[in-house]
Amino acid sequence: MEPGGDGIAAGPREKCGVVGVALEDRPAARPLYYALYALQHRGQESAGIVTHDGFQQHGHVERGLVGDAFEADDLESLNGTTGIGHVRYPTAGSLDKSCAQPFSVSFKSGSLGLSHNGNLVNAAEIREDLARQGHAFTSDGDTEVIAHDLARNLLDADLVRAVKRTMERIHGSYSLTIMHDDTVLGVRDPKGNRPLCIGKLDDGYVLASESAAIDTLDGELVRDVRPGELVVLDADGTGYDTYQLVEEENTGHCFFEHVYFARPDSVIDDELVYEVRRDLGRKLWAEAGVETDVVMPVPDSGRAFASGYADAANETTADGDPRPDGDDGVAFAEGLMKNRYVGRTFIMPTQDERERAVRLKLNPIRSTVEGKTVTIIDDSIVRGTTSTQLVDLVKEAGAEEVHMRIGAPPIVAPCYLGIDMATREELIAADRSTEEIRETIEADSLSYLSIDAIAETLATGHEDLCLGCVTGEYPFDVEGEATDRDVERPAIGESPPADD
Secondary structure (H helix, E strand, O other), X not given: OOEOOOOOEOOOEXXXXXXXXXXXXXXXXXXXXXXXXXXXXXXXXXXXXEEEOOOOEEEEEEEOOHHHHOOHHHHHHOOOOEEEEEEEOOOOOOOOHHHOOOEEEEEOOEEEEEEEEEEEOOHHHHHHHHHHOOOOOOOOOHHHHHHHHHHHHHOOOOHHHHHHHHHOOOOEEEEEEEEEOOEEEEEEOOOOOOOOEEEEEOOEEEEEOOHHHHHHOOOEEEEEOOOOEEEEEOOOOOOEEEEEOOOOOOOOEEOHHHHHHOOOOOEEOOEEHHHXXXXXXXXXXXXXXXXOOEEEEOOOOOHHHHHHHHHHHHHEOOOOOEOOOOOOXXXXXXXXXXXXXXXXXXXXXXXXXXXXXXXXXXXXXXXXXXXXXXXXXXXXXXOOHHHHHHHHHHHHOOOOXXXXXXXXXXXXXXXXOOOEOOOOOOOOOOOOOHHHHHHHHOOOEEEEOOHHHHHHHOOOOHHHEEOHHHHOEEOOOOOOOEEOOOOOOOOOOOOOOOOO
C-alpha cells in the first residue's frame, strides 16, 4: 500500500468495521470496546458504541481513534448486555461527527441503532423518496438512509419482514450490525461484498467484520454470515436465529479484502488471509518472477506476499525449472523499516515536503540493498508517487537494480462500494500501460499479478468476485459505469413488494 501523497496513505483507505454482541449477564460495552480495537485498521476517523439495557438505549460516538474516543466513564455509562459498535473511515458522507456511527434514531416502534460497512449506490434516490414522505435527515451519509428506511418499515411489519423490505430497496455494498431495542442483528448484502462473521463467546455471541475481533474476545469463529442473510442474536446471549432473506445466483466478494484490507490473522470466507496472501505471492513468482539477490516487502501489507514469493523462488527458477542444488535462490529480507509513529496526517505545506513524506514513513537498510539487485513487493500501486520515491530511495541506498512486483492487478477504476480510492484521473494505471508505469516510477522492471491468479487463489470464478477497480465493470448498477453481469436496480418510489 502506498504511503505518501496527501497525508501518509495515498492508496485506498480502509472502509469501516462493525461489531455487535449479545451477552447473558455481562455489560456489553467493554467487549465492544476491545472488538473495536481489533478492527481499528478498518477505520480511524471515528468510533462509537450503542448499547441497550432493556429499557433504554445508551450511546457514545466520538471522532478519533478508539483509545481517544472513549474514557473509562464513557464505558461505564453504556449500560446493557447487548450493543453494537463501529469504527469509520469516511467513504460516503462528510467528515463531521454527524456521519460518525452507530447512527441512532428513536421512533414510534422503539429505538434503532445501525453500523454500516460499505456504500450504497442508490442512497440519493431513497433519500429523496423518504424526504417526500416527511423524513428529515441530519447527515449526508447513506447509513442514515438505511436507518430511516428500516424505521419506516418497522412501523407496519415485524423485524424480519422490515429488514427484508429494506434489503429489497437498497442497492450496493453493506454489512450491517443493527440494534432494535435490545435485539442485535447482522445483515450482509446479497452479493456478500463486505465481510461479516458470527462468533461464539463463553457467555454470548458476537457479530464482527473480521474474525480477529472474535479472537480478541477469546471467542470461537462459527462461520461467515451468508450473502443476503439476516442473523438475529437472542437478547439473553443464549443463541441466534438466521433467515436467508435474499438469494442471488452469484456473489460479488471484494477481492481487495484478501489483498490489503483485512488483518492477516483474520479468516474470511473460510480462508486465513495471511495464507491467501502468501499463495498470491507464490503465484506472483510463477507469473512474473525475476532473479535478484534480495526480495523485500513494503511494510506491512507486502510482507506475506514477499514471504510466499521468496519461498516459491527458492523452489524453482524464474523460468519454472527446479532450483539446482547449491542455488540459494532469492533471499527474503526486511529491507525497509517503517516508522510506526507517523500518523495518517501531518503538515506538509510544500510540494518538496510532500515528496519527502515517504522518508518519514519508510527508510531502507543500506546493508541489505547496497551492491545488490532488489525486488520490492507491494500490494498495489495507486497514484504511483510513492512507488517512484521507494525506487529512488532504494537506489540511493546502493541497489544495483530495483524491480517492482505487485500482488494485485493494476487499479484502473475507482471503487463505489466503500473504499476511499482515487479518481480515474489520479490512478496511474487508468491510462498507462505497465511499461509506461515502469518508466514513470523508474524501476528496472514492473509486473502485476493477474486477475486469473486472484480468482484461482480464492478458489472462485470471476463472476463471484467484485473486480470493478481492476476491470472497470462492477457487480452493481453504478450510474455511468459498466457491469459484469445482469443487474436489476430497485425501482424506488413504487409500492413495496408483497412479503413472502
